[in-house]
Amino acid sequence: MSPRPLRLALAGATGAVGRAVLEVLExxxxxxxxxxxxxxxRSAGGTVSFRGDDLRVEEARAGSFRGCDLALLAVPxxxxxxxxxxARAEGCLVVDASAAWRDDPEVPLCLPEVNPDAVAGLGRGIAAVPCGLAAALALVLRPIRDAAGLAAVSAVALxxxxxxxxxxxxQLEAEALALMNGQEPAPPTAIPYRIAFNVVPDGGARGAAGGAGDAEQRLCADLAALLGAGPRVSATVARVPVFYGHAAAVSLSTARPLPAAEARELLRHAEGVKVVDQPAERLYPMPMLSVNDDAVHAGRIREDPTRANGLELFLSVDNLRRGGATSLVGLARLLARRHLTK
Ligand SMILES: NC(=O)c1ccc[n+]([C@@H]2O[C@H](COP(=O)([O-])OP(=O)(O)OC[C@H]3O[C@@H](n4cnc5c(N)ncnc54)[C@H](OP(=O)(O)O)[C@@H]3O)[C@@H](O)[C@H]2O)c1
Known part of the structure; x- marks a missing residue:
């Protein structure tokens, strides 16, 4: 991670992303x-498994970060x-997976593979990773933008x-179990409606004047921060009854013509992307194939005859690992290299 071995603190080690961070560190x-x-x-006093051992979990509170160099936050x-x-006051540099700091102009939003220089200055000593789907989209769209320019992007995120x-x-576990046993599921706890055998197009609670929810605005804002001003971006977010792995149907217009075959070839060489695109053999991106993979899967790449310079593609990504943990550990590694070398 850096020339000297670092002392790390991971807040949220018992959560979904935190457990993926432990796997990525391993x-x-x-x-x-x-x-x-x-x-x-709630979970303090328990353990998480790490490198074949049980690692004791402590409550995050004053004094927890003392003696550490880097704090990885995977908490709400x-x-x-x-x-x-x-963590800053106790001497750590901080990397954060949440939306807490993403709009703060003094906190760089950084995906190491896409905009590593964003962390050249580190005003508050905190850096944030983008939301998982923005990270996945940026990895796929950057090479297309570099080759042919990007005029507009529209994504339906699943x-x-x-x-x-x-x-x-x-929630999904309990609802599926109840319904398969002919019982009425309990009222929903994490997602606004029953999600088992359903699709919930909930873009987030606070709607903008134009009608987009906060998750949709977040996705667009993070993507704009990563790709720079230029493409117009819109998104629809829907929750689907899948445990692990997000997917997205992406429609885009390039500034200059880019045939689908060339786009496919570009993506074959793109960092962090795996092309899975042999529809004749029924091979295309699916959440179940992306789980535990650090690459975003891209496929179904084809021209869109309804728009000038239009392309369509489908992607899938392990939201906990690639969408959260890999970005967080990569950002920690980058900060260590650039700011903690002595
Ligand atoms: N899920 C994803 O796909 C994804 C992807 C990218 C980024 N993120 C972001 O990553 C963060 C974690 O998400 P998650 O899905 O892992 O959530 P999660 O499964 O609900 O886990 C939350 C974790 O945070 C801990 N926590 C909650 N409140 C805390 C507090 N006051 N002090 C210390 N620890 C606290 C929890 O500890 P207890 O065990 O004690 O409750 C748990 O370890 C969120 O900000 C989320 O937006 C999520």
């Missing part, structure tokens, strides 16, 4: 000096707003229940 980071696992008071935004400044964290997973 797979990608052989050398760091220590790892402290933190949660809220309200908790990140408290823990970020606390988000799995783990995008709503552990509680989303528990």
């Amino acid at each position: 797979d990608q980071e052989p050398s760091f000096a220590s790892l402290k696992a933190l949660s809220s008071g 935004a309200e908790a990140a707003r408290q823990l970020g400044p606390l 988000e799995s229940v783990s995008g709503a964290g552990r509680r989303g997973i528990e």
Whole structure:
């Protein structure tokens, strides 16, 4: 991660993204000096499994970050707003997976593969990763933009229940079990309606004047921050009854003509992207194929005859690992290299 072994703290170690962070650290980071696992008071005292051992979980509170170099936050935004400044005051640089800091002009929004120079200055000592689907879209769209310019992007995002964290997973499990046993499911807890055998086009609670929900605005804003001003972006977000892995149907217009075959070839060489595009053999991106993969899967790449320079494609991504954990660990690695080398 950096020339000297770092002392890490992971807040949210018991959550859906936190557990994926532990897996990514196991797979990608052989050398760091220590790892402290933190949660809220609810899970404190329990353990998480790490490198074949049980790692004790402590409650995140004053003093928790002392003696650490880097704090990785995989907690809800309200908790990140408290823990970020606390970790800073106790001497850590902070990387955050939540939306708490993404609109703060002093906090860089950075996906290391796309805009690493965003963290050259680190005003508050905090950096944020984009939401998972914005990260996936940016990895796929950047090479297309570089080759042919991007005029407009429109995405229909199909988000799995783990995008709503552990509680989303528990809701689908409980509802599916009840319905398969001929029982009425309990009232929903994490997603506004029953999600088992249903699709819920809930773009987030606070709607903008134009009607987009906050998750849809978040996706567009994060994507614009990563790709720079230029393409017009719109999104529709729907929750689907899938446990792990998001997908998106993407329609885009390039500034200059880009045949589908060329786009496919570009994506074959793009960092963080795997082309899965042999429809004749029934091979295309699906959430179940993306789980545990650090690459975004892109396929069904074809020209759109209804628009000038129009392309259509479909992507899938492991929302917890690639969409959260891989970005967070990659950003921690980047900060360590650039700001913690002494
Ligand atoms: N899920 C995704 O696909 C995804 C992808 C990218 C980014 N994110 C972002 O990542 C963050 C975590 O999401 P998640 O899906 O992992 O949620 P989650 O499954 O609900 O886990 C939340 C974690 O945060 C901990 N926590 C909650 N309040 C806390 C507090 N006040 N102090 C310390 N720890 C606290 C929880 O601890 P307890 O076990 O004690 O409750 C748990 O470990 C969110 O900001 C989310 O927006 C999520």
